[in-house]
Amino acid sequence: MSLINLTLRIWRQSGPEAQGAFHTYESGPISTSMSFLEMLDVLNERLILSGEEAVAFDHDCREGICGMCGSVVNGKPHGPEQKTTLCQLHMRHFKDGDTLVIEPFRSRAFKLVKDLIVDRSAFDAIIAEGGYVSVNTGGTPDANTIPIPNPTAEQALDAAECIGCGACVAACPNASAMLFVGAKVSHLSLLPQGQPERNQRALAMVKKMDKLGFGNCGNEKRCEKACPKGISISNIARLNREFMKAVLFSNEK
Amino acid sequence: MQLDHRIPSGPLTEKWDRFRFETKLVNPANKRKFDIIVVGTGLAGASASATLGELGYNVKTFCIQDSPRRAHSIAAQGGINAAKNYPNDGDSIWRLFYDTVKGGDFRAREANVYRLAQISNQIIDQCVAQGVPFAREYGGLLTNRSFGGAQVSRTFYARGQTGQQLLLGAYSALMRQVKAGKVTLFPRSEMMDLVVIDGQARGIVTRNLITGAIESHTAHAVVLATGGYGNAYYLSTNAMASNVTATWRAYKRGACFANPCFVQIHPTCIPVHGTYQSKLTLMSESLRNDGRVWVPSKKGDQRRPAEIPESERDFYLEKKYPSFGNLVPRDVASRNAKEQCDAGKGVGETGLAVYLDFADAIKRLGEESIRRKYGNLFHMYEKITGQDPIKEPMTIYPAVHYTMGGLWVDYHLMSTVPGLYVLGEANFSDHGANRLGASALMQGLADGYFVLPATIGAHFATATLPKIDTNHVAFTEAKKTVHERIQTLLSINGKRTADDFHRELGHLLWDHCGMARNEAGLKKALHNLPELKKKFWSDLKVTGSGAELNQTLERAGRVADFIEFAEIMILDALAREESCGCHFREESQTEEHEAKRQDDTFSHVSAWQYQGEGQTPLLHKEPLVFDNVKLSQRSYK
Ligand SMILES: Cc1cc2nc3c(=O)[nH]c(=O)nc-3n(C[C@H](O)[C@H](O)[C@H](O)COP(=O)(O)OP(=O)(O)OC[C@H]3O[C@@H](n4cnc5c(N)ncnc54)[C@H](O)[C@@H]3O)c2cc1C
Ligand code: FES
Numbered sequence: 001m002s003l004i005n006l007t008l009r010i011w012r013q014s015g016p017e018a019q020g021a022f023h024t025y026e027s028g029p030i031s032t033s034m035s036f037l038e039m040l041d042v043l044n045e046r047l048i049l050s051g052e053e054a055v056a057f058d059h060d061c062r063e064g065i066c067g068m069c070g071s072v073v074n075g076k077p078h079g080p081e082q083k084t085t086l087c088q089l090h091m092r093h094f095k096d097g098d099t100l101v102i103e104p105f106r107s108r109a110f111k112l113v114k115d116l117i118v119d120r121s122a123f124d125a126i127i128a129e130g131g132y133v134s135v136n137t138g139g140t141p142d143a144n145t146i147p148i149p150n151p152t153a154e155q156a157l158d159a160a161e162c163i164g165c166g167a168c169v170a171a172c173p174n175a176s177a178m179l180f181v182g183a184k185v186s187h188l189s190l191l192p193q194g195q196p197e198r199n200q201r202a203l204a205m206v207k208k209m210d211k212l213g214f215g216n217c218g219n220e221k222r223c224e225k226a227c228p229k230g231i232s233i234s235n236i237a238r239l240n241r242e243f244m245k246a247v248l249f250s251n252e253k
Numbered sequence: 254m255q256l257d258h259r260i261p262s263g264p265l266t267e268k269w270d271r272f273r274f275e276t277k278l279v280n281p282a283n284k285r286k287f288d289i290i291v292v293g294t295g296l297a298g299a300s301a302s303a304t305l306g307e308l309g310y311n312v313k314t315f316c317i318q319d320s321p322r323r324a325h326s327i328a329a330q331g332g333i334n335a336a337k338n339y340p341n342d343g344d345s346i347w348r349l350f351y352d353t354v355k356g357g358d359f360r361a362r363e364a365n366v367y368r369l370a371q372i373s374n375q376i377i378d379q380c381v382a383q384g385v386p387f388a389r390e391y392g393g394l395l396t397n398r399s400f401g402g403a404q405v406s407r408t409f410y411a412r413g414q415t416g417q418q419l420l421l422g423a424y425s426a427l428m429r430q431v432k433a434g435k436v437t438l439f440p441r442s443e444m445m446d447l448v449v450i451d452g453q454a455r456g457i458v459t460r461n462l463i464t465g466a467i468e469s470h471t472a473h474a475v476v477l478a479t480g481g482y483g484n485a486y487y488l489s490t491n492a493m494a495s496n497v498t499a500t501w502r503a504y505k506r507g508a509c510f511a512n513p514c515f516v517q518i519h520p521t522c523i524p525v526h527g528t529y530q531s532k533l534t535l536m537s538e539s540l541r542n543d544g545r546v547w548v549p550s551k552k553g554d555q556r557r558p559a560e561i562p563e564s565e566r567d568f569y570l571e572k573k574y575p576s577f578g579n580l581v582p583r584d585v586a587s588r589n590a591k592e593q594c595d596a597g598k599g600v601g602e603t604g605l606a607v608y609l610d611f612a613d614a615i616k617r618l619g620e621e622s623i624r625r626k627y628g629n630l631f632h633m634y635e636k637i638t639g640q641d642p643i644k645e646p647m648t649i650y651p652a653v654h655y656t657m658g659g660l661w662v663d664y665h666l667m668s669t670v671p672g673l674y675v676l677g678e679a680n681f682s683d684h685g686a687n688r689l690g691a692s693a694l695m696q697g698l699a700d701g702y703f704v705l706p707a708t709i710g711a712h713f714a715t716a717t718l719p720k721i722d723t724n725h726v727a728f729t730e731a732k733k734t735v736h737e738r739i740q741t742l743l744s745i746n747g748k749r750t751a752d753d754f755h756r757e758l759g760h761l762l763w764d765h766c767g768m769a770r771n772e773a774g775l776k777k778a779l780h781n782l783p784e785l786k787k788k789f790w791s792d793l794k795v796t797g798s799g800a801e802l803n804q805t806l807e808r809a810g811r812v813a814d815f816i817e818f819a820e821i822m823i824l825d826a827l828a829r830e831e832s833c834g835c836h837f838r839e840e841s842q843t844e845e846h847e848a849k850r851q852d853d854t855f856s857h858v859s860a861w862q863y864q865g866e867g868q869t870p871l872l873h874k875e876p877l878v879f880d881n882v883k884l885s886q887r888s889y890k
Binding site for chain 1: 300303304307318319320321322323324325327328337339375377378379380381382383384386387388389390391392393394395411412414416417418421424425426428429431432438440463492493494526527529530531532534633636637639702703706748750752753794795796797801802803804805
């Protein structure tokens with residue numbers, strides 16, 4: 001373990017309508033075994049004691065699974081490490097004297113709430129359109145009734161690992177949510193349980209996505225790079241196929 | 254007050270059926286006339302909200318996070334138990350029931366646990382139907398693994414992220430009801446108080462975490478599924494927002510708090526490495542399937558693990574507990590790790606760690622197979638520590654993880670406040686003095702999908718629930734109290750942050766009410782607590798205002814409640830002069846230093862009732878009766 005000093009340029013904005021700006025702070029000595037969020041905790045403790053408001057940022061599990069955390073660090077959502085959420089990014093990846101520019105996930109579909117916090121409720125709204133299998137509780141068949149080939153189940157899980165953090169949208173020049181939607185559509189369309197509503201699901205989720213102001217996929221692949229869970233861009237290809245099939249062959253509108 | 258557990262009569266195996274048959278039903282057309290508030294969207298809250306919505310009730314669902322999908326349940330790693338007996342290794346509902354009662358060191362109700370075991374199988378069916386991608390064999394059928402405290406393989410899993418997949422299943426069912434208009438969501442809302450009118454739970458007061466607005470919500474029943482209070486210790490494996498506020502406020506409104514001293518300390522967590530540390534990370538217990546726990550046989554051995562020959566390694570769990578080996582229950586594994594470290598055989602920078610070694614498993618099964626099983630856990634470990642467990646053994650140490658204590662509930666999951674139901678980790682129900690691995694997910698989903706939807710109707714069918722609105726004096730009074738408290742927190746303008754006080758509280762509890770407890774230590778903690786509380790309320794610093802998003806204020810409010818709550822935890826630990834499960838009273842141990850229960854005096858649930866500010870709470874005892882299992886001193890030898 002060693003200590004480093006950093007210059008932090010952090011986006012501060014008191015509310016959605018307020019004027020925002022970068023503020024510069026010296027980090028003070030930071031242990032390299034701290035996590036990025038612990039580094040922000042240390043800064044915030046100091047700010048509070050000096051009477052300044054703490055930097056607002058979202059976080060909860062700090063284990064890379066809840067999808068709550070996320071900021072853009074030096075131009076990269078969740079920072080420089082691949083397949084790593086901000087809470088799992090450790091300071092040993094930075095050098096003494098580095099300057100870190102920290103800003104929120106910006107996108108027209110994610111309204112800024114405060115400082116580094118944005119409103120991602122659009123993701124919930126998309127799921128509500130069809131990101132489920134319509135079964136009520138009870139009356140379901142024995143779990144082993146339908147065998148599912150192991151590779152298929154694994155592939156479905158690869159897609160289902162999405163944590164809904166929004167880094168894909170923040171990374172995309174078009175603010176597209178195709179990776180997020182593709183992951184959910186893939187997860188369910190790969191499994192037998194997802195078949196009955198397959199067409200309807202793809203159509204409804206895509207329609208909602210468009211309506212909420214997310215852009216189109218321009219095949220830039222930045223989403224895949226930014227994804228802390230390594231969700232593959234092949235899920236977007238599958239979404240496109242599912243969508244086309246649904247448009248061409250189904251009676252769903 | 255008399256605690257009435259309302260356990261149905263009849264043989265154990267028939268109670269749940271009988272209950273469902275004898276309970277009055279609410280006519281489907283009438284269900285839409287009832288509003289239900291559900292606080293929490295973890296496995297318990299999300300599954301309850303979805304199912305109540307499907308049944309036709311009007312549900313209002315609240316959570317702290319920006320989306321219900323982010324509740325703390327998302328972080329569960331290892332798996333969920335069920336008595337399916339798919340591996341044909343001798344499992345049954347009865348065995349799951351027995352293991353759970355025994356694992357809890359005979360401090361849970363037989364009837365509740367049996368019902369849990371019965372429902373366990375339906376949960377797996379439900380989740381698979383929702384599209385939860387559990388791990389499968391090559392033939393396409395579901396596969397299982399073993400967890401601590403069991404000699405059968407009954408744990409279903411989805412890599413190391415079972416909680417995530419189960420919660421996403423429940424969340425998807427919940428969002429379907431949102432779309433159907435049966436559930437209204439209130440994310441980024443924190444429950445600040447419970448509103449009780451004419452002795453019935455009729456609503457809550459919340460703080461909108463974006464605008465700071467204090468809001469009132471009415472209902473015909475209130476359901477708390479707000480999780481556990483492990484964060485009282487500051488450092489724990491819980492998510493940062495996990496808190497005691499909701500259950501504590503309900504306690505102050507008349508709900509009894511049961512067994513608050515039963516706190517599970519999980520044996521396999523990444524050791525503490527600095528004062529700035531904000532949380533501890535769990536390494537799933539499933540790792541003990543293949544990992545071997547050891548320390549150097551010699552005290553203070555500074556060699557790297559690879560330099561220590563097999564003959565100078567002490568595989569203390571395998572040696573001491575030959576039949577369960579590395580898979581002894583959590584409390585036993587944790588206490589033994591502490592014992593080794595206290596004896597100077599701990600490893601790592603601080604000496605507060607033991608090894609969890611995969612070398613033998615890699616030799617036996619190949620690196621590929623081990624990576625497939627535990628890849629994401631290894632990955633997480635490496636991210637945090639910078640070391641690869643394939644190359645070098647993991648270092649692990651126990652950490653606060655789960656709280657068996659919680660609000661007292663009867664067989665219906667109703668608290669001592671009529672109309673207030675409590676589900677999941679927030680209640681005290683099924684795990685006695687120690688929870689077995691993979692049983693919390695099972696309980697949360699059993700409560701939410703199956704138990705509450707079957708019991709809540711009984712309340713609506715029998716209670717008189719006059720129409721009320723948010724202008725009722727009980728609401729305005731509660732709002733005023735919440736408002737005043739916030740103003741006080743903001744106006745102290747002292748010199749210490751809420752986190753700073755929280756750390757101090759954490760140390761106090763860890764030192765005196767942690768893995769081992771004794772009368773002198775507990776009394777000391779009890780003595781120091783009022784001073785800490787006084788300092789908090791006179792030297793706290795909170796910046797910003799109440800009328801905006803203010804995380805500093807949120808934290809201060811939660812820490813204030815943890816400080817108050819700590820008192821009943823310590824009182825409970827003092828009152829329970831036996832050792833049982835996770836509660837180890839040094840005064841009560843066997844010659845081999847194992848926990849020694851005292852069934853004659855302590856075979857009961859302790860339920861604490863609030864008596865007003867500054868008054869000692871009143872202790873009620875619900876006797877535990879065991880008709881179906883024989884009480885024995887637990888042995889995993
Ligand atoms: C790291 C880790 C791994 C685990 N692994 C396993 C495992 O493998 N198997 C197993 O069986 N168990 C496991 N557990 C335990 C299990 O995850 C939890 O006990 C369980 O998920 C709790 O679920 P819950 O629904 O009761 O509450 P939680 O998931 O904690 O949800 C609480 C909800 O209440 C809301 N809430 C809380 N307070 C308020 C308030 N004041 N106002 C409004 N909303 C509020 C929160 O926003 C959240 O939505 C693990 C636990 C941890 C920490
Ligand atoms: S805080 Fe949960 S993913 Fe980062």
